[in-house]
Amino acid sequence: MFKKDPLQIIAFLTYGTSSHLYLRGRALEDENINLEAKGTFRLLVNAWKRFETDELKNAELKVKIGADKHFYTKTDNDGYFLLDEKVEGLSNYANDEGWVKIEASYCEEKLKRNIQSDNRFPGEMLIPSPSASFGVVSDIDDTILHTGLVSTLKWRALINTIFTSAGKRLPLEGAPEFYHMLHQGKSGDDANPIFYVSHSPWNLYRYLEFFLKKNNFPKGPIILRNFPTPFNRKSKDEKPQKQKEILNILKTYPKLKFILIGDSGEHDPDIYIEIAEAYPSQVLAIYLRSVKHKKKMERVRGLFESYKTTPVLLVESSEQAIAHAKENGFIRMS
Template identity: 30%
Template sequence: MPIFPTAPAQIHPFFGYRSETRLMLRARALRSRRNEHNTGGRWQAIRTLMLHYASHEVKGLDVRMDLESPDGEVVSHRAVTDKEGYVVFDIGLPGEWPLADRPRWEVVELHWENDEGAQCVPAHVLAPGAETHLGVISDIDDTIIETGITGSPRALLRNWRRLLAQHPEERIAVPHADTFYGALGGARFDPEEASHLGESLPATQRPFFFVSSSPWNLFSYLVAFKKAKGLPLGPMVLRDWGLNRETFGSSSHGGHKVDAIKQIVGFYPDMRFALVGDDTQGDVTAFGEVAEAMRGRIAAIFIRKAAADPLSPEEVAAKASIEALGIPMWLGPSYDAGKQFLRATGLVGDKDAKDIVDTVEEAQ
């Protein structure tokens, strides 16, 4: 039952992304108080997370997105929230909307009205650089954040206890993930040196996107976790699930990932992508399906082996298919050991592979 059924409607934007011709942004309208993941006691951690679930979706809310064109003109688009409170702006950009040389976060504004009058909230949109040729698409659970999920009810319950009782900064990151992701992402641009409002978020040399079967309710939790652990920020494609086993289990996990990855890869026809995942929730087979369907677009595949069990017959077949396509694939228990794979991988045909290896080895 919603805790704030009569609270004023609020818009909660998720990270968007754009190209020179198209922009994608999702947000959600909820009757809830704004609750960020701040430090505090166990009760505060439980209260904050539960408030993200115990909320009342606002259907049929008119939302206006304002964005500034390269010539300084404000362009507006309108959309209406669906029955679950979600609103999606998937728009073509009129005229010329060139990208900067390097990736940066841009800002658009979302406007709506509630019982308290006209409202506005900024939303961040990732714009990969015009010179960007390689992006990274990553899983989340057991790829960057330890969950210990193996599909058993006990493992699922243990992870929900962690979510309820631990602040994001208290969660355990996968060992060496910060170093490995930092190497994949390349240079991180300091927002303190930027004048553009959107660059209050740090951008990396190579853009990151995240796909997961985790629910959209955990968006701010995951953002706080990545900030606390020094991991790169990027748009996330999550799912609309409640408190049930499918939220963190393997059911329908692969299908959602395949569709999400295809959408991102298709959004940027001039870029190739490295895929990063683990072997606990069908990433091997999902990545194999993507590689087969998007031939020539996948530069490399990284799989962290988190489970003790050997690969299933389906995973063995997917691995063979990936290798037959000539896509370099690393499968190992620790990102620390991945430096040998990185040494042998020419990700974009220039010095990127050497730079990545040097970065990883210098951090050891």
């Protein structure tokens, strides 16, 4: 009989307020994926493990904050859980940057198998600091991480994700430095929150988290989407999941203004325009990385030709974006 893998709980970096606990994650077996693995075979095995997951369905979990706050939740059929509750005084547990440490664990008495590891799994939720002057919502693919999403049939994005380890992926030149400047803001001590929102599935969470940390991007909530299936059909009027997530961030912090950063290759221009039109007082600026695709760039330039609601910059380089951010008072001049 095959030995079962040890269990784990992946608590995604997420966000909330001083009175709103919002935690997402997934309970599944630990396949021990080496994010810095080398060699075609090992990378293929990792890709298989990432998407062929052994999740814990209907598992009861306990979430602990500090020594005195305890909450309970249950996973769905895919092992995902969502803890969404009104709780007062959460900012009392936050550090200077606004991060609240949490601890998730399995309710062992209701689990039908033995846990082969320490039943304590860390997580964090961000409550933006009162010193924040604005927030940043950033795409990942082809915005800070070159993926090749504009390549024919997306083949380059597939090859990059499967055959390149997270440790070998490189950020777009100057992106980590620019994001730290935005995080520090005009004063240098603003602690502006950075939200990473991607169309990638949650299966890539650890991969992207590792990439962001290794390349010294500011820590921030990482918001992905459930892996689509042939049976998940959207209605014509339904908004993309990425757009819904960004709107939820703006609604969570109605008094905070935001800079939206994406790329010109896919749907970011259309999504960002629609959001800026709906929330003109909350969107400070839109930055869109230019892509090497003539027709797509022509379409985006035409889209913004007469657009006046929000300042928009089609970014050719991080230096250009930094100069624009300085001119508009988003970051320090020196």
